[in-house]
Amino acid sequence: MKAFLILEDGNVFTGTSIGAQKEVISEIVFNTSMTGYLEVLTDPSYAGQAVVMTYPLIGNYGICNEDMESLKPWPDAYIVRELSRIPSNFRSEDSIQNFLEKYEIPGIAGIDTRALTKILREKGTMNGMITTNEDYDLNEIIPKLKEYIAVSVVEKVTCKEKRILKGAGLNVALMDFGAKDNIAQSLNRRGCNVTVYPALTTADEIMKSNPDGIMLSNGPGDPKECKSIINEIKKLYQSDIPIFAICLGHQLMALATGADTHKMKYGHRGGNHPVKDLETNRVYISSQNHGYVVDVEGLDSNIAVPAFVNVNDGTNEGLKYKNKNIFTVQFHPEACPGPQDSGYLFDRFIEMMEGSK
Structure with a gap:
């Protein structure tokens, strides 16, 4: 299913829906770690944020529950270049796709995360929306994005x-x-x-x-x-x-x-x-x-x-x-x-x- 990442500056990225299929508005931030995606997902400091992983392939070693930093993942959404569907690791207990679905974390894959990260570096952290609605209206969405603030996290x-x-x-x-x-x-x-x-x-x-x-x-x-x-x-x-x-x-x-x-x-x-x-x-x-x-x-x-x-x-x-x-x-x-x-x-x-x- 198609998914869209809409930034408050009007930029739109088109990709594929991953994880839970639901619409979310959040602050968009990027993480440059090459490994440790499960630790990132389960770090409570990401509550109220949607995380962009700059490393291009995420999920290749699967999910090992022992490595979780809390009982559940906390980001509002997850944004990747490519999501590995078939993990290879003797410790793996599940795929990242199933993990995102289980905890109802929506996301988007297949977008140019390098271009997205450059925008966030040059213009600064900003809010965004992930949606599967192809009939989105930027004039309606952008004011909502600019108003969004995460509170009481x-x-x-x-x-x-x-x-x-x-x-x-x-x-x-x-x-x-x-x-x-x-x-x-x-x-x-x-x-x-x-x-x-x-x-x-x-x-x-x-x-x-x-x-x-x-x-x-x-x-x-x-x-x-x-x-x-x-x-x-x-x-x-x-x-x-x-x-x-x-x-x-x-x-x-x-x-x-x-x-x-x-x-x-x-x-x-x-x-x-x-x-x-x-x-x-x-x-x-x-x-x-x-x-x-x-x-x-x-x-x-x-x-x-x-x-x-x-x-x-x-x-x-x-x-x-x-x-x-x-x-x-x-x-x-x-x-x-x-x-x-x-x-x-x-x-x-x-x-x-x-x-x-």
Whole structure:
């Protein structure tokens, strides 16, 4: 069946319908990863977005449920050049087409994703519609696209009640703003007893559990929308509990301490972003998924200083807080994009917790 991707600037791409056959309006973003499409699909940070995969062939190694980063996929839609119908992998349990249908994710294949990505890079992230209706009316659709805003996405993706990954070591409270499963698992593999809390849990409840450390997770959407969460993080900041924050958690901590954030032109989404640790001058290849960034120009150096920087565009990739056991990063240390990735940051967090006991 024919499908159409209509962008708010009036560009239209014609391809083939994949996954669920339903109409959807969403923010269109692109991911440059060559592998890891299942991890992308099941990353809650993509809630409220339709994902364009720049790598031309998607689905060739099938679906392995063990690799999922959450219980279900979160993007509104999926956009690819070519969808592999016959996966080849001894671990494969299903095809990506069946996976998209099962979870009612619509999509489009057979379009020029390179041309689409160039438009998004040059003009910036924009909204779009995927439809199978051949009688679409641009004059009617484009105003709807320009009006669309994804709201309350953190509340949509967070867990509904707290859960525990048992361990014999340090007790970590993980605030779930849309956490990838491997964050809790990375702590648990290091012996930590991890309690995962819903996003709207109060700071008082967290502190009453007397954790050795607090983890603020990744998540979707505009960080400035999370006003009640930011107020609770302000209270956590006033405590002496060690805190490590990733992605959205990094942005929320910055906002809670008086810094500002802004939306990027087209964001960082992929598995090949170089970041420099400003303390060691060592560069790491990182996995990233964010459309907002912390403004370092207005950063109060008495509160925090830049700890990591993006080598490509110079944007902030992490902060170290003064006179506090707090550090935050914009990228994903729980992912493994390079042979020597940034998983050591979890070890640094554990050393910080041990040092503060």
